[in-house]
Amino acid sequence: MSLDKATVRRIAHLARIDVPDADLEPLAQELSGIMNWIEQLKEVNTDAVAPMTGGTDMKPAWRKDAVADGAQAEKVLSNAPERHDSFFAVPKVVE
Amino acid sequence: MTDLTRFTIAQAREHLRKKDFSALELADAHIKAMETHRDLNAFIVETADLARERAKESDFRIKSGNALPLDGIPLGIKDLFCTEGVQTTAGSHILKGFRPNYESTVSQKLRDAGSVMLGKLNLDEFAMGSSNKTSYYGHVKNPWKARGHATELVPGGSSGGSAAAVSAHLAMGATGTDTGGSIRQPAAFCGIVGVKPTYGRCSRWGIVAFASSLDQAGPMTRTVRDAAIMLNVMTGHDPKDSTSMPTKMPDVEAVLGQGVKGLRIGVPKEYRPAGLNAEVGALWDKGAQWLKDAGAEIVEIDLPHTKYALPTYYIVAPAEASSNLARYDGVRYGLRVPGKSLDDMYAKTRAEGFGKEVKRRILIGTYVLSAGYYDAYYLKAQKVRALIAQDFEKAFGKVDAILTPTAPTAAFGLNDKVDDPVAMYLNDVFTVPASLAGIPGASVPAGLNAHGLPLGLQVLTKRWDEATLFRVCQVLEDAAKFPGLRGGA
Amino acid sequence: MSYIIKGETGDWEVVIGLEVHAQVISAAKLFSSASTSFGSEPNSNVAFVDAAMPGMLPTINETCVEQAVRTGLGLKAKINHRSVFARKNYFYADLPQGYQISQYDQPIVGEGIILLDMPDGSVRSVGIERLHLEQDAGKSIHDIHPTKSFIDLNRAGVALMEIVSKPDMRSPDEAGAYLKKMRSILRYLGTCDGNMEEGNMRCDANVSVRPVGSTELRTRCEIKNVNSVRFVMQAIEHEAKRHIDVYESGGKIDQETRLYDSNKGETRTMRSKEFAHDYRYFPDPDLLPLEFDEAYVAAIKAKLPELPDDKKDRFMREYGLTAYDAGVLVAEKENADFFETVAKGRDAKLANNWVSNNLFSVINTRGITIAESPISAKNLGRLIDLISDNTISGRLAKDVFEIMVETGKAPDAIVEERGLKQITDTGAIEKAVDSVLAANPEKVAQVKAGKEALIGWFVGQIMKATQGKANPAMCQELLKKKLAQ
């Protein structure tokens, strides 16, 4: 099995997804199943291959440095689950 | 009175201009159909009032002789497109109550062309799925049923709501998005036309991202011509999307009559694995024969890395998704589940807000990008992706278009248990390679299987060559004389 | 002069590398068209892309690219014609996307060099490892509410240049000189205002120690976000001592991120960063690689201003200034420009004296900048002219200067108004000489008896009688003549 419980716990933490302890083992098995299937890529010789990093190889135009957005705090905040005046509010962060 | 929902977009466009009926009447007919067929669960949000309002505006323009290209045409919008002031959920609980204060470029273009939005169409959560069963808002039903069977079937996914609504004449057309086959596979399952243009043809701005290097919007309609009419409007350069093609797409409606005489059509042997569904294989042969009859030359081609496309896709797409979906954190919009700390809030919100398949892909994506695994998985996948793209490039040195089946089977049962995620992923085996290569692809309904269920054929062309794509699709459509859910188009 | 810390077990040296985050001067943000201006209402300079609304996409600001290239050229660095934006993935309240768009293995600027002007006039060379473009995060405010943190995204998405040095510095002084020189270059180039107090230029210091003579690189600690040159120097000093204490008591240093507490004068570990990071960098699929050609770079190069090192050389050459004097003048472009205006067509050493000694001491005492100087370069130049053409004496010039500082008036006007013009009329001076001689017959006798030194006393008396306006040279001459009679 390529992913063990500890690995699942670690990546779930990295991804900030709460996974109950009881679910770690079945999840590890399920994800291992997918990863084992993916392992077949190892058969492909890619030694001299440059990676394809995006969906296209165009050269995009660059944006002019002009202020043409913003000044819309209400619209930015209108969907906030919690706000205080013009701030978003979250549980206190201790640094 | 005639049923106004039976028309194609092209027909309705004529009738509206001749004032045979009004845009409002056309909208009302579709609103009624939408409301009557709520059992399909195709829509997450219905916007009937908005539709009537926009239809009245269309009537005003038509009356004053200023009709826009899609004036009065009732369309459904996949709920992955952000629509100003109208709830947008991506089929996920985590976007609970989200009302964007902006409109996606593609839906804006459709709106600016005078079309009338009927509502937001159901989909697999964050477009991750091939059955439409992962939607937080319940699964969509395929309007088709096997002859003599009551079994409910999946519409395919992720654009399952779009496919079902168009197939059942609830909307004349719909937007879809395709990351690994999410337009083409449901189009095939529901017996309609679905087109995924070249990556970069439609702006991605305002479309909830799944996998940024693969996501592409496209039209879903009942005819090839209707797809061309919609795509003409949906494309165009958008400075807000760095991956948007700067040059204009040639008019794809204008090329429809041109036929395929003299074109070379490739048939890749790797798409015919041992155990390919016999009816699917037979329809594919039939399709090749139709094109041959129309004057094309059929050429067997090699796409040697085809079998690696799915595992490549299941690294690239989840990796990008794991990062794209990090923004759903309960801070600025959507669901928030309180926690005792910021991290606790994140973890609880995301655990409750995301469904099983989405979490599975986020975890896979996080894993393949994590320290020590990047080279073995993500970088490897990008290299194999390059090889897959090169396969197509080589093939298009020899042929003008490629013909394949769209999906390995017809629509399967809603209650068929698919426990193994990999088995579900195999639905996209024929559509994913083109997504990885960024080339355009379309599914045309080409026939019915022995149970009377639709099967589709897929056409692929090289990048930016939507014109050839549509020419081939039109010939297939003409030859297939596909009956449609109601017998006619 | 090497910086050596004496420990109980022997002598230690400190190894320092600095990471500077410099806010790019641009009107709009790196990936959105929202304004970069600060001090606005919370969340008012926020585009939907800055708030990471669903479906929003970044687009690159051409000026930010140009500024990065310009800075790279200013650091004599390799400009990479193809660079790649990558996502650095981590969760934080003021990081809306859940990732920072930065550059990872393919930055826009590669290796370069920076010359440090040390206080003793010597020059040290420090390597630049790389410079890359990235977006800033928003701001978390923790002290308004007892149980909540508040988030303002105005800063989110503003372009930063992260400039990483090689671990080439060996003392807090060198680190200080590096930051001052970096700030000077950025300000000359107009790519960053270099204001550390406002956080527009931030510094992370990587510090390790090793026994003198050793060439190993021991475990380093990163001290984050120190907001003044002085604090960076203090933090390095404290951190180095901490490392030595740990090693000498048999301990081991863990690689970690620390904060400098300037009140307590100590560094401490950052609690919130306890777990190991795994940033999962990968190329951002929303942004295509950043590509440009040599012509693009050449066009920017052609418009580069004269930079501090070149200006310093020129000042030494053209104005005959010492390395130290030239170094002081060129540190701030405004100071150098001021000096040149004053020195042009005048005695350069005199000009340097008045600018570097007299005027700078006023500026420093008042805590203002040269732009706010009470004396304009033109007026200071005129003052020197008045000295040179004998309109006023050097002694009187000091008084005129003081009045200029107080009133901001032109020296000519002051001299005119207060009647400070030197008396060069022979008749008037002769009268004054005569009356002083007549009033002090015994002293006249002493001079005639050979006590030549008293001539100076007479000059003083004459100056007193003329309120300092008499031309001293003429007084001297007349006195000698009269006393010789």
Ligand SMILES: [Mg+2]
């Ligand atoms: Mg750093």
Ligand SMILES: [Zn+2]
């Ligand atoms: Zn940085």
